Structures are given as structure tokens and as C-alpha cells.
Amino acid sequence: MEIPKAFISYAWESDEVKEWVKRLATELRNDGIDAKLDQWEVVPGDQMPHFMENSVRENDYVLIICTPKYKSKSEKRIGGVGYEGDIMTAEVLQTSNHRKFIPILKSGTKETSIPSWLQGKYYVDLSNQTHYDNNYADLTTTLFKARETAPKLGIKTRKANSSVSKEVFKPVSEDEPIKIKGIVIDEITQPKNDGTAGSALYKIPFELNRTPSYEWRDLFVNAWNRPPRFSSMHRPGIASAYGNQVILDGTTIEEVEKYHKDTLKLTVEVANKQIAEINLRKNK
Structure with a gap:
């Protein structure tokens, strides 16, 4: 690096x-x-x-x-x-x-x-x-401009004895729980501030320690929309996940600092727990 x-x-x-x-x-x-x-x-x-x-x-x-x-x-x-x-x-x-x-x-x-x-x-x-x-x-x-690269591609195999040939890709195994590394400061969007609704709000990305699965991303978004605990300033519907980032789109810097960081950490923990339970059931 x-x-x-x-x-x-x-x-x-x-x-x-x-x-x-x-x-x-x-x-x-x-x-x-x-x-x-x-x-x-x-x-x-x-x-x-x-x-x-x-x-x-x-x-x-x-x-x-x-x-x-x-x-x-x-x-x-x-x-x-x-x-x-x-x-x-x-x-x-x-x-x-x-x-x-x-x-x-x-x-x-x-x-x-x-x-x-x-x-x-x-x-x-x-x-x-x-x-x-x-x-x-x-x-x-x-x-550090710390960005994760894409994970290595899995091994391409073909499902045998099938009338329709289907390609299956083996996912890369990742056991480490997802964690938030920090705000990606240089990718925060600047608000328009043109007087229209929502024009003073920011899109703020947070870098994760690795790229999660699609399943984890869905669990994270659901957990953000309905967290077990949240502040009076909580904003359902603004969270998304893409690549090795989770994003809050439609908030202010002050709200992130005072309110959203704790809820964000909590929803990541909820998604980690739920994905672990799902994987445990799959492996039984």
C-alpha cells in the first residue's frame, strides 16, 4: 500500500x-x-x-x-x-x-x-x-484510501446429469463478522442546498472490513428499517449496502455523529447474528 x-x-x-x-x-x-x-x-x-x-x-x-x-x-x-x-x-x-x-x-x-x-x-x-x-x-x-478489492472468483463447475446445463460458482468463504471501519470521507456527496425538499441532506458511505453477501445486505437494510433500539431522529428507508460499503442516503453530518452511528453499529450486529443463524441451519 x-x-x-x-x-x-x-x-x-x-x-x-x-x-x-x-x-x-x-x-x-x-x-x-x-x-x-x-x-x-x-x-x-x-x-x-x-x-x-x-x-x-x-x-x-x-x-x-x-x-x-x-x-x-x-x-x-x-x-x-x-x-x-x-x-x-x-x-x-x-x-x-x-x-x-x-x-x-x-x-x-x-x-x-x-x-x-x-x-x-x-x-x-x-x-x-x-x-x-x-x-x-x-x-x-x-x-489510506483503504478500499477492498473484489474477492477472488470461485471455481466454475457444471451441474452433472442435468438436461439443462447450469453454471454454478462456488462463493469464497468468509467467516469474519462484518464490522464498520469508518466513514469514507472523500466519497460523501455535497448537498445541493437549492431550497428543495431534502436538498440539504448528505449521502454518507461507511467502509466495511470486507464485502458481505447479498443475503447479509438484505438483513442489514431490514434491521436498519426496524432496529431493536433507535433514537428519536432515526430515519428508516435511508440505508443501503453496496460492495464493501453501507450507505446512509438522506441525513446530515450532525445526525450521523449524534444519533445514527450507534444505530448503525447495532444494525450491523443484528445482521451478523441473523446471518450466523442462517448459516448454522444450512450446515445442519
């Missing part, structure tokens, strides 16, 4: 923020991501504008650590943050590569911390330890 390179852009607003950014970069590097940080890369005598231009343009991703101070500096074009903002917005205009730039919420809210030019993009909320524990995997899944 190709090693992803990610430059981290942040405001030098306090020692606490600098230390937090360093810990994040260290964890990313420990997980195999080539995180680039000025604290490690820049030495006295270096040209800072040259470093910032190269860092934004030469890395696969730019992780933007969003705080109220960062938003203020970015929008007022103050200091290094303002200069980096000019470089990043210019690259987006030139290449339309929106997915390269990933907002990371460090403190505040999306309204108070994310610069206006990043508003509307899916962001990764790492603003407290609970969010960090829940959402860090979403970030690494995106940086």
Missing part, C-alpha cells in the same frame, strides 16, 4: 495547540501515515513561504486544524495561516481537488472555527477525547 503524505496546517496560538498537533502527527506517523509538521521540518534560516508552498502542493492531503483563532487568521489573511490559505484556495481553484483539504475540528464549533472557504465540507471532529476516539479511524481510512 502506498504511504500517504499529509501536511498539517495550524495556527501557532498557544503551546497547548502546538503540543496537541504534535501528538496527532506522531500518532498518524505511528499508524503509517507520513505526517509533515513544521515543528520537525523547519530549521533556522529556512524560507517559510517556500516551505509552506511546497508543503501544500507536494503532499497528498492537507489537514487543517480548525480553531476560532485559525478561522480568524485565515479569513483576515494574517501571518502564515493567511498565506497558507491563499495557497490552498488557489490550488482548489486551479485543480478542483477539494478532497485534498480535510478540516479537523480542534476546538469551538464548525461555525466559529472552520474558515468560510471550507464551510460545507465534511470535517473530522477531534475536539474532545470522546470524539477523538470515535472519529480518528474516519481520518486514517480516508488518508
Whole structure:
């Protein structure tokens, strides 16, 4: 797997923020991501504008650590943050590569911390330890572009002693339970926001650890529509499964974070239990 390179852009607003950014970069590097940080890369005598231009343009991703101070500096074009903002917005205009730039919420809210030019993009909320524990995997899944390839084809055989020749394909055996790896951030659709019904809603894919069977997918959709437990914001009818993904089509990012993730994990567990029971009966 190709090693992803990610430059981290942040405001030098306090020692606490600098230390937090360093810990994040260290964890990313420990997980195999080539995180680039000025604290490690820049030495006295270096040209800072040259470093910032190269860092934004030469890395696969730019992780933007969003705080109220960062938003203020970015929008007022103050200091290094303002200069980096000019470089990043210019690259987006030139290449339309929106997915390269990933907002990371460090403190505040999306309204108070994310610069206006990043508003509307899916962001990764790492603003407290609970969010960090829940959402860090979403970030690494995106940086690695971790996509499963199609399973190997089964062996083609012919049913013997039949007046009609039928081809039968042996399925590949997969015993590992289905699990959700995280949100596929760079495949989230952007809402139209044109004022029509549902135009502010997102289509959000979640990557699975492997490609499930068609039978499992049907069980998952049924479990989502009628889960054993659900919140007051539950939306039946928005779940589907395709390839190695399950998809919620018609929700908001806030709803996923506050309500749907728990229901999603529960419905995956229900589908796993039901498919195990079905397979057990088949093998008797």
C-alpha cells in the first residue's frame, strides 16, 4: 500500500495547540501515515513561504486544524495561516481537488472555527477525547484510501446429469463478522442546498472490513428499517449496502455523529447474528 503524505496546517496560538498537533502527527506517523509538521521540518534560516508552498502542493492531503483563532487568521489573511490559505484556495481553484483539504475540528464549533472557504465540507471532529476516539479511524481510512478489492472468483463447475446445463460458482468463504471501519470521507456527496425538499441532506458511505453477501445486505437494510433500539431522529428507508460499503442516503453530518452511528453499529450486529443463524441451519 502506498504511504500517504499529509501536511498539517495550524495556527501557532498557544503551546497547548502546538503540543496537541504534535501528538496527532506522531500518532498518524505511528499508524503509517507520513505526517509533515513544521515543528520537525523547519530549521533556522529556512524560507517559510517556500516551505509552506511546497508543503501544500507536494503532499497528498492537507489537514487543517480548525480553531476560532485559525478561522480568524485565515479569513483576515494574517501571518502564515493567511498565506497558507491563499495557497490552498488557489490550488482548489486551479485543480478542483477539494478532497485534498480535510478540516479537523480542534476546538469551538464548525461555525466559529472552520474558515468560510471550507464551510460545507465534511470535517473530522477531534475536539474532545470522546470524539477523538470515535472519529480518528474516519481520518486514517480516508488518508489510506483503504478500499477492498473484489474477492477472488470461485471455481466454475457444471451441474452433472442435468438436461439443462447450469453454471454454478462456488462463493469464497468468509467467516469474519462484518464490522464498520469508518466513514469514507472523500466519497460523501455535497448537498445541493437549492431550497428543495431534502436538498440539504448528505449521502454518507461507511467502509466495511470486507464485502458481505447479498443475503447479509438484505438483513442489514431490514434491521436498519426496524432496529431493536433507535433514537428519536432515526430515519428508516435511508440505508443501503453496496460492495464493501453501507450507505446512509438522506441525513446530515450532525445526525450521523449524534444519533445514527450507534444505530448503525447495532444494525450491523443484528445482521451478523441473523446471518450466523442462517448459516448454522444450512450446515445442519
